[in-house]
Amino acid sequence: MTQSTADELEPRLRELFERQAAGIDTSARVWDDAPMVRADEIAPRRRSPSALVAAVSVAAAVLLVVGIVAASPARDGVTVGSQPGATPTPAPVRVATPQVTMAAGAVLIDAEGTTFSPAGRSLDVHSDPGTPNRYTTLELGWNERGVDMRLFIYFASDGHDWWANEIRTYNGHAAGNWIYYDGTFFRTPLGSTYTGEVNLPATRGRGHLQLTGLRLRAFVPPAACEHAASKYALDIAYARVEMARGDAGFGLGAPRLLDTATCTPVADAAAYELDARVVDPGIAGLANYTLSPPLAADRGFNLGDSIDLAPGAAGSTILRITAHRRSDGTVVATADVPIRVG
Amino acid sequence: MAMTRPTPTDLQSPARCDFAAFYASEWPGAVRLAGLLVQDARAAEDLAQEAFARVFPKWEGVENPHAYLRVAIVIASRSWQSRRRTEQVKLPLVAGASSTGLAFDALADAVAARPHRQRAVLVLRYYADLRESQIAEALGCRPGTVKSLTSRALAVLRKEVEQ
Numbered sequence: 001m002t003q004s005t006a007d008e009l010e011p012r013l014r015e016l017f018e019r020q021a022a023g024i025d026t027s028a029r030v031w032d033d034a035p036m037v038r039a040d041e042i043a044p045r046r047r048s049p050s051a052l053v054a055a056v057s058v059a060a061a062v063l064l065v066v067g068i069v070a071a072s073p074a075r076d077g078v079t080v081g082s083q084p085g086a087t088p089t090p091a092p093v094r095v096a097t098p099q100v101t102m103a104a105g106a107v108l109i110d111a112e113g114t115t116f117s118p119a120g121r122s123l124d125v126h127s128d129p130g131t132p133n134r135y136t137t138l139e140l141g142w143n144e145r146g147v148d149m150r151l152f153i154y155f156a157s158d159g160h161d162w163w164a165n166e167i168r169t170y171n172g173h174a175a176g177n178w179i180y181y182d183g184t185f186f187r188t189p190l191g192s193t194y195t196g197e198v199n200l201p202a203t204r205g206r207g208h209l210q211l212t213g214l215r216l217r218a219f220v221p222p223a224a225c226e227h228a229a230s231k232y233a234l235d236i237a238y239a240r241v242e243m244a245r246g247d248a249g250f251g252l253g254a255p256r257l258l259d260t261a262t263c264t265p266v267a268d269a270a271a272y273e274l275d276a277r278v279v280d281p282g283i284a285g286l287a288n289y290t291l292s293p294p295l296a297a298d299r300g301f302n303l304g305d306s307i308d309l310a311p312g313a314a315g316s317t318i319l320r321i322t323a324h325r326r327s328d329g330t331v332v333a334t335a336d337v338p339i340r341v342g
Numbered sequence: 343m344a345m346t347r348p349t350p351t352d353l354q355s356p357a358r359c360d361f362a363a364f365y366a367s368e369w370p371g372a373v374r375l376a377g378l379l380v381q382d383a384r385a386a387e388d389l390a391q392e393a394f395a396r397v398f399p400k401w402e403g404v405e406n407p408h409a410y411l412r413v414a415i416v417i418a419s420r421s422w423q424s425r426r427r428t429e430q431v432k433l434p435l436v437a438g439a440s441s442t443g444l445a446f447d448a449l450a451d452a453v454a455a456r457p458h459r460q461r462a463v464l465v466l467r468y469y470a471d472l473r474e475s476q477i478a479e480a481l482g483c484r485p486g487t488v489k490s491l492t493s494r495a496l497a498v499l500r501k502e503v504e505q
Contacts, residue, residue, distance in 0.1 A: 009496055009503075010468060016449055017378055017469035024377040024386050026370035092384050103384075240366050316363045338366040 023120040025094050090212065091119035097127035099220055100138040100155070101193075105213030109151060111172035111179060112206045116149045118142050132264070133157050133190060133219050147174050155218040162218045163187040171205055179205030186216055193217040222256075225263035232266065233258050234321055234335035241319065241339040243284065243311040252307040257323050257333060266303075272332065273324050274301040278309075280317035284339045285310045311341045361401050365394055368408070372415055378465045379419035381454040392418045412470075412480045416462055423458045452502040460495035463488055 090106030095118075109116040121142040130136040140151040147170070154166040167181035182203040186194040198211040222235040237253035256265045257272055266272065278284050286309060301307065309319065319337040324330065372393060377386030393414035397407065404410045453461060459481060466477045478485045 009499055012449055013453070013464060013468040013499075016453065017465060020378055020381075020450070021374040021469065024374050024383045026373045094384065316367060318363060336362055338363045340367065 022122070027096060091117070093117075093119050095123065095125045095138070095140060097125060097138065098222065099127040099129060099136040100153075100218045101216070101220055102138060103213075103215045104211045106210070107151070107212075108210040109149065109169050110208035110210075111149070111169055114145070114172045116144050116169075116172065118149075118151065130155075133159055133162075136218060138218070145172070147172055147176065157190060157219055160190060161187050162190050164218070167200070167209065169207060169209065171207065177205070179207035181207075181209055186218075188217075190219055191221075221263040222258060225258055225260050230333065231260060232323065232333040233260050234323055234333045236321065236335050236337055238337065241284070241309060241337060243309065243339070243341045245311050245314055245341060247311050249311070250309045252309060252319075252337070254304050254306045255301075255321055255323075255335070257303055269303040271326055272303055273326050274303065274305070275322045275324065276301060276307050277320050277322075278317055278339065279320060280315065281312070283312050283315045283317040283341050284319070285312055309339065314341050316340045361398060364407055368411060369394075372411060375412070375465065375470060376415050376419055378469055379416065379458070379462055380422055381461070385422055389415065389418045389422055409476070409479060412466075412472075412476075413482070416480050419462075420458050448503050449499065452499045455502075456495055456498065459483075460491050460498075463491045464495055467492060 090108065092103070092105055093107045094103040095101070107118055118140055121144060124139075124141040126137075126139045126141075128135075128137040128139070134157055136155050138151075138153045138155070142149055149172065150168065150170045152168045153164050154168075155162055156165050157163070164185040165183070167185065168178045169181075170176045171179050179202045181200050185198070185200075186196075188194040194214070194216045196214055198209065198214050200209040202208065222233075225233055225235075235256040235258050237255075241250050241252065243250050255274060257269070257274075258264060259266050276286055278286060286307065303323075307319075307321070317339050319339055321335045321337070322331055323333040325332055369390065372390040373386045376389035376393070377383045380386070380389065393411055396414040396418070397404065397411050400410065401407075453464060456464070462481060463477055466472045466480055472480070474485045474488045477488045481488065483491075
């Protein structure tokens with residue numbers, strides 16, 4: 001091995017690793033040292049279907065997949081890219097929002113004869129929070145082949161099962177339009193993960209959607225409920241706060257106090273009060289401009305009050321939110337939100 | 343002199359907050375490093391989590407948490423690799439404007455095919471930009487071994503890419 005060869009390989013290795021690293025999902029997380037449970041191992045929380053109902057549900061899901069596959073005229077292959085060598089390589093996709101998680105061995109979207117895939121792309125991933133256990137979405141957006149592509153899935157639930165009732169993608173044109181997949185897909189008991197192979201022809205527009213090894217779960221309970229060890233948990237809209245010095249501030253929203261048995265906000269909100277404290281107030285301060293009357297030193301937040309933060313010096317600290325019962329001051333839940341000011 | 347931190351057993355203790363902040367800031371880098379070491383994006387999060395879980399109970403008295411975390415990631419990825427020896431999954435390449443095509447794929451194939459220790463020295467050197475002494479610490483070997491592993495890995499890469 002000569003030095004010149006090493007020098008030749010070095011930049012290529014650096015570029016390779018940088019590109020591979022850029023394709024790895026590193027969604028922010030908050031440390032939780034409670035026992036870890038995989039999403040697919042979590043038993044349904046709100047409903048314990050009988051064995052018969054569970055079996056029927058599984059059978060229905062299988063029949064749904066079989067039906068989808070059987071109905072697909074292109075079962076043996078989604079039409080691949082029209083440009084030789086330009087077809088995306090099937091590769092895993094894994095995305096998560098507070099409401100929906102999706103993992104698939106491959107996601108291939110045939111839009112009017114051209115194949116797109118979100119794998120390895122820089123994705124915008126959102127969900128419409130909608131209404132818990134009624135309506136939510138999973139919305140993926142990225143740019144590929146010089147055009148914007150979208151994969152939107154709309155979810156519904158009747159309180160027992162969840163399903164998707166519409167899927168849409170863009171059609172791959174610069175000034176494009178939607179391609180629709182109408183129907184009822186992925187019907188699964190709430191709290192459970194749908195698994196299967198999906199091969200769908202478009203119902204409106206010319207397209208085909210192939211999801212290989214799909215694992216999909218909608219209406220994910222708030223993270224605060226997932227590993228809750230006590231009766232109440234605080235649900236904060238943001239797992240962490242990133243601000244730059246000079247930013248106007250960061251709206252953290254109104255924390256919700258959840259009853260972990262049902263994973264729904266407590267009914268008697270007036271019975272509780274919140275305290276918020278930044279461990280290092282030199283790095284971030286509580287701003288009270290959305291509160292009326294303004295926050296006083298001896299006044300806690302009501303449930304429903306929004307908490308806003310203002311940046312101070314650069315560094316990292318923690319916002320600690322505590323929920324008290326007003327009647328006796330008992331602390332019923334706490335939550336820590338890491339803050340970083342760059 | 344070693345830094346000492348209280349054991350973060352109390353959910354509200356400053357030490358736990360300290361660790362939570364460390365976790366939050368180091369999480370993305372840890373996931374990427376784990377993913378590159380095993381060349382499997384799907385395993386990356388689990389391995390990073392496993393590494394943090396190893397660091398957490400040792401938080402008290404860890405002199406250099408970043409180095410300790412790196413060691414934990416290398417150990418976790420090595421264990422994972424030995425469990426999954428029969429299954430080789432490549433990371434997807436992220437297509438860029440300056441895609442280098444097949445030659446780049448060949449290099450990715452060659453990197454993925456290297457034994458864990460050889461790939462680890464490449465990732466730690468060319469991705470994490472660590473010095474030989476730091477790589478040796480992460481791998482639990484001597485700096486001389488890092489030199490020979492690097493040399494061997496680069497020789498094989500050159501041969502395979504040129505074919």
